Amino acid sequence: MSATGTALVIGGASGIGAATACALADAGHRVTVADLDGPAAVALAGTLSGDGHEGVRVDVTDEASVAAVVEAAAADGDLRAVVNSAGSSTLGLLTEIDEAEFRRVTDVCLHGAFLVLKHAGRHVADGGAITSLTSLNARQVGVGFGPYCAAKAGLAMLTQVAALEMAPRIRVNAVSPGLVETPLTAPAMDIPGVRDDYVAQTPLGRPGTVEEIADAVLFTLRSAWLTGEVLDLNGGAHLMRYPDVHGHVLRAFG
Numbered sequence: 001m002s003a004t005g006t007a008l009v010i011g012g013a014s015g016i017g018a019a020t021a022c023a024l025a026d027a028g029h030r031v032t033v034a035d036l037d038g039p040a041a042v043a044l045a046g047t048l049s050g051d052g053h054e055g056v057r058v059d060v061t062d063e064a065s066v067a068a069v070v071e072a073a074a075a076d077g078d079l080r081a082v083v084n085s086a087g088s089s090t091l092g093l094l095t096e097i098d099e100a101e102f103r104r105v106t107d108v109c110l111h112g113a114f115l116v117l118k119h120a121g122r123h124v125a126d127g128g129a130i131t132s133l134t135s136l137n138a139r140q141v142g143v144g145f146g147p148y149c150a151a152k153a154g155l156a157m158l159t160q161v162a163a164l165e166m167a168p169r170i171r172v173n174a175v176s177p178g179l180v181e182t183p184l185t186a187p188a189m190d191i192p193g194v195r196d197d198y199v200a201q202t203p204l205g206r207p208g209t210v211e212e213i214a215d216a217v218l219f220t221l222r223s224a225w226l227t228g229e230v231l232d233l234n235g236g237a238h239l240m241r242y243p244d245v246h247g248h249v250l251r252a253f254g
Contacts (some may be wrong), residue, residue, distance in 0.1 A: 005079065006190045007079075008081070009034065009083045011033070012035055014037075015210055023218050024081065028197075030141045035120075036060075038057030041055030042055035046125045055208050060112030061108060061111065067135070069135075079120075082130045084117075084133065091245065093143070102146070109152060110158070119165050121172075126170075129171040133175055136177065136232070136234045138153045138240060139155040143245075144246035156206070159228070159230055161172065175220060176232050178207075178213045179207040180208045191249055192251075193251070198237075203240065205211060208235060216233050
């Protein structure tokens with residue numbers, strides 16, 4: 001990844017996506033921030049260092065929306081990096097969860113990731129790279145996390161298939177964060193016992209930061225001999241057990 005050219009960050013208006021957009025701008029890229037929350041994407045783009053940034057709305061569950069955003073970002077022929085940070089989650093046992101809720105999560109986290117890979121793979125310039133955000137749940141199961149675990153594990157495998165199919169023209173990797181305090185994780189962190197349980201199951205004894213995840217994403221984009229990698233970045237949490245989030249919810253709310 002050169003220090004010039006265009007970078008597209010999908011799910012870039014907050015959390016890890018926003019930190020990644022900031023890091024890419026600091027590295028000299030023109031950044032397109034794309035998010036379901038279009039006004040937030042526009043607002044963030046206006047704060048990035050350097051010139052030429054823009055914010056746009058995208059719905060990763062809508063192929064036409066994804067295609068249009070990727071094509072627009074690639075219009076100058078210099079789209080060098082695409083990061084997919086779009087995500088959603090839910091909590092519910094497989095015997096109880098509503099089918100529509102299961103589909104909602106998998107539509108964003110897996111089907112949406114497929115659409116990003118499909119269209120980015122057509123438009124990223126030779127020598128460019130695509131990085132997705134998976135999760136600790138791509139390898140570590142949690143009670144009540146069926147759709148999220150399934151989607152993120154699927155994305156880890158999809159990353160490797162894409163790396164094989166798109167080489168040698170484009171490199172494809174993923175970063176799998178553990179606990180990072182973001183707007184997506186905030187509701188769970190507010191439940192008594194959940195944050196403490198996560199930290200207790202993290203050997204390094206703390207959550208990660210969005211900046212630490214963004215640094216890892218930039219590493220995958222820059223490393224010219226790295227493809228097909230699903231990089232665990234979780235403070236060692238993959239060595240432990242997954243927190244009993246469902247149990248904490250039951251104790252808190254019955």
